[in-house]
Amino acid sequence: MASLRLRESQITKIHYLTGILSLFAVAIHILFRLIMPFGQSLSYENVVANYHNIFYVILLESILVLISIHGFNGLRIILIELKQSPKWESTITILVLISMIGVIAYGTRTIVIASGL
Amino acid sequence: MGTVSNNKENNNMNSGREGIRGWLNPTRYGWERVSYWLQRLTGLFLLVYFVGHVYETSSLTNGVDAWNSMLELTQTIGGHIFLILVIGTSTFHTVNGIRLIFTESGKGLGKPGRPDYPYNPSSLNYTQKSGIWIALLLACIAMLYGGMVLFGEGG
Numbered sequence: 256m257a258s259l260r261l262r263e264s265q266i267t268k269i270h271y272l273t274g275i276l277s278l279f280a281v282a283i284h285i286l287f288r289l290i291m292p293f294g295q296s297l298s299y300e301n302v303v304a305n306y307h308n309i310f311y312v313i314l315l316e317s318i319l320v321l322i323s324i325h326g327f328n329g330l331r332i333i334l335i336e337l338k339q340s341p342k343w344e345s346t347i348t349i350l351v352l353i354s355m356i357g358v359i360a361y362g363t364r365t366i367v368i369a370s371g372l
Numbered sequence: 373m374g375t376v377s378n379n380k381e382n383n384n385m386n387s388g389r390e391g392i393r394g395w396l397n398p399t400r401y402g403w404e405r406v407s408y409w410l411q412r413l414t415g416l417f418l419l420v421y422f423v424g425h426v427y428e429t430s431s432l433t434n435g436v437d438a439w440n441s442m443l444e445l446t447q448t449i450g451g452h453i454f455l456i457l458v459i460g461t462s463t464f465h466t467v468n469g470i471r472l473i474f475t476e477s478g479k480g481l482g483k484p485g486r487p488d489y490p491y492n493p494s495s496l497n498y499t500q501k502s503g504i505w506i507a508l509l510l511a512c513i514a515m516l517y518g519g520m521v522l523f524g525e526g527g
Contacts, residue, residue, distance in 0.1 A: 271473050278466055293521050297443060299436040306432070319426070326419040333412055337391060362426045368433040 266328065273325040280318045287311065306369040319362040327355040404496055407504045411468050414461040421458050452522040459518035464511040471503035 261269075287305060288296045295301065305311050331351045335344055390397075396409065431442040445451060474480055480503070482494040 267476075274466075274469055275473075281462075289521070294447075299432075299439045302432060302439070322422055326415070326422055329412075329415045330419060333416070337395065358423055358426055361430065365426070365430040365433055 270325060270328050270332075273321045273328075277318060277321040277325055280314055280321060283314055284318055303369065306366070307371065309370075312366055312370045315366055316363065319359055319366070323355045323359050323362075327351045327358075402496065403501055403504050407468055407507075410464060411472070414465040417461050418458070418465060452519075455522060456515050456518045460511045460515040463514040464507050467507035467510050468504065471500070471507065474503075475500065 290296070291301075306315075328351070331347055334347045334351075395412075428442055428446070431438040446455070471480075480497075480499040482497045482499070485494055
């Protein structure tokens with residue numbers, strides 16, 4: 256079990272990697288909104304059509320996972336900077352992991368239903 | 373009561389713990405501290421936006437009426453201004469984050485030297501300061517472009 260624990264340096268590398276990867280993924284996501292007039296790109300029919308494109312679905316799921324990991328790890332870093340004790344750190348880590356899994360699960364539910372998978 | 377709170381404050385200062393007040397206080401520091409502070413604030417703001425965006429998008433599963441009524445909330449002047457803020461904060465967070473990745477890998481820190489008067493640390497140099505200014509400048513340009521798209525013909 257102890258071998259499953261990630262070192263803080265490894266978590267930092269994951270933080271940087273998820274940050275850089277989400278930069279490219281979000282750029283493509285925004286381009287999908289800008290290839291036509293912004294208002295038109297948000298119409299129900301157009302958004303549902305986007306969700307039926309398998310590559311776009313993979314992109315959305317990637318954004319969901321990457322930003323969730325990056326964002327909630329960032330929150331963990333901020334909270335651990337404010338106060339340090341083993342109990343606080345493990346409590347924060349568990350709460351952040353639960354929130355992260357919750358957001359990923361909720362977002363995945365939307366992707367699965369909207370894409371009709 | 374005042375003495376008790378002063379003692380508590382002194383104890384926190386002595387132990388090096390100032391909590392959120394210390395974290396939010398940029399006055400004793402330079403631009404690097406402002407950048408540290410903005411990186412965390414923009415990160416928190418973007419996390420809140422991200423969770424809200426995931427919830428907002430879930431209205432898609434409830435049909436066209438639910439989607440349109442959710443969209444109406446965002447297609448207002450307030451909604452557009454909020455989105456412009458998201459564009460600005462995400463641009464700053466990204467560019468400053470890239471600067472921090474370079475800094476942590478030792479790039480742009482300068483060479484270590486003898487500490488001579490007035491003891492300016494070589495790591496807080498022109499390269500670092502330019503990086504912060506570029507991040508702020510690009511955030512402003514992105515907000516301007518976002519404003520043009522949202523308040524222009526297509527928005």
